[in-house]
Amino acid sequence: MMNSIYSRYKDEEVTSRLVQEIQAYRGKPLKIMEVCGTHTMCISRYGIRNLLPDTIKLISGPGCPVCVTPSYYVKAAIELARRSDVIIATFGDMLRIPYQDSSLLLEKAKGRDIRIVYTPLDCMELALAHPDKKVIFLSVGFETTIPVIALSVLEAMERGISNYMLLTANKTMPAALHLLSSDEEIGVDGYLYPGHVSAIIGTSLYDEVAERYGIPGVVTGFEPVDLLGAVYRIMGAASGKPQVENLYARVVKPEGNPIAVRKMNQVFKPYDAVWRGIGTIPDSGLRLREEYGAFDAWRLLETSAESLENEPKGCRCGDILKGKCSPQDCKLFGKACTPEKPVGSCMVSSEGTCAAYYKYG
């Protein structure tokens, strides 16, 4: 049954008709930005970029939460990992981000207790099994993952688990989207909106963007029909009144998931976060509210001073994340910077723009 859902959105006849229509486009040049790391990855995986006519460009925005995590965060995580009373629990992608001559993967090889989890809820059992250690979850991610992270804090509280903590670097989309939309140098003509973030926050933000900046957008999923369909609809929308369309209605409702949003706001509050490659964006990050302060791992560190340390020389992640250039424009791409030896975070994360371009061409 599951496959009949997937196969409908991979249907050969539908995709080839969409490709035909797209290739017949004769309108003005269009710059379409996707702001979701999984979209970047899927577009590359399905080879969609090289099916488009020259007049339609797909550029990648800052949609990968790992990619926009500043290096001071990795420094903090490594510092905590080196403490003998700490177990670091993390999503796999964080492991390979380099910091100076180390990374969590290298620290793990040296014997530090660092474990990959697939959901922060796994940390409950870990904390109970190791009462003498602090289990610190590396809390990175956008609105897709933040509600379940909030749930993990609430569950820990309910079960009286006092050795579970978060090292937060969570970010939210709205402020970033406004920043990108108001930047004329980027000049976005249309957005592919993230499928799963939208499942949480709904679509009203995108209506706001359309009205305020005149930029249309399509909420879409991750299958070929979803992605090609979204490009096709933006092609049509570009000439008329800026609209927002939802092609992922099988998952995304206009009101999103209010329960998830409530949990998120119950546990977290907004602050001005630092985005790697972009800088500080007001109200774009989330940290734990005071009443949940006992779960805040930043309190364990001497300094939580957020700063944008100097990016490695020659690294153009910042411009790439804003869609101002593509990976091939970076002199390090594929030479000094590869998935095996990444310089910038866009190459490390499996959903980073540079990683997707490198892997799939």
Add this chain to the structure above:
Amino acid sequence: MSDEMITLAHGSGGKLTHRLIEGIFHRYFRNELLLEAGDSAIFSIHEGRMAFTTDSYVVSPLFFKGGDIGKLAVCGTVNDLAVSGAVPKLLSAGFIIEEGFPLRALEAIVQSMAEAAKAAGVSIVTGDTKVVQKGCADGIFINTSGLGIVKEDIQLGLGRVRPGDRILVTGNLGDHGTAIFLEREQFGVQSSIASDCAPLNGLIGEVLDRFGTAVRIMRDPTRGGLATTLNELTKGQPFGIRLDERLLPVRDEVRGVCEMLGMDPLYMANEGKAVLIVEGEQAEAIAACLRSLPYGSDSAIVGEVTETYAGKVHMKTITGGSRIVDMLTGDQLPRIC
């Protein structure tokens, strides 16, 4: 022998060691060469070429749907010989066992190896057992080495591959990797996906007998999946490979699980499949032959060797677009969001 465990004493070479060897290994692996029980198995050498291979098995969990570490250890080595064009004959088996390992589990593994060896027509003729302290092995590690005979007319090698040759796989991709991943990580996903662990020497032997030099080269796409194996074949070569995504045979269930978790069947291990590069004109006939044989029923032609993209593997995707199929850097990780 109900709740007995392996202890360090079993590895010390004394009475317990001998009781273990006779009670379990000799009992199940029975054959003349083994039962002569010298430090080495002695046999007459074949005139001509022989093939020799070795592999170690550290899979976790030890028992999984479709097999166990023992079956894997026999089939893996048999298949390495088979895809090299050899007729597998003799295997060795070395065991490193963690103290505290249940004797019952060891017996089950050894019995499984004996059954796999019988099915493949090979004998396990020599072996070794060591026991290590708790924590120094993950239950049990097994090494098998294998000897096979390469018939005179077999000519396999990368040097024989030409643009226009076609790529065949002997069945559905990604079963083993996906099955192991689900069992190990306990995602709470219920599925009937089982490892495809199987000996392929019968299948391959038949194809080589019938089609001879139309087969250029073969591999078994184990760790890293088909994508990794094909990259290993093209690296540094004057030819490339182009796959057609729509032609890749993948079980619906494997596809579904991989989609859900963000994994790619092209990179999932196979333990009962071979990939063959064959002469273009004979590809259909070879595929039909494979489909008529045990372990080959889902065989498919999945791509071709090209002059372009030299040194790389490309794929025509389901949208008609194109992408590179690269080697992985590390392990595949499930999607975050």
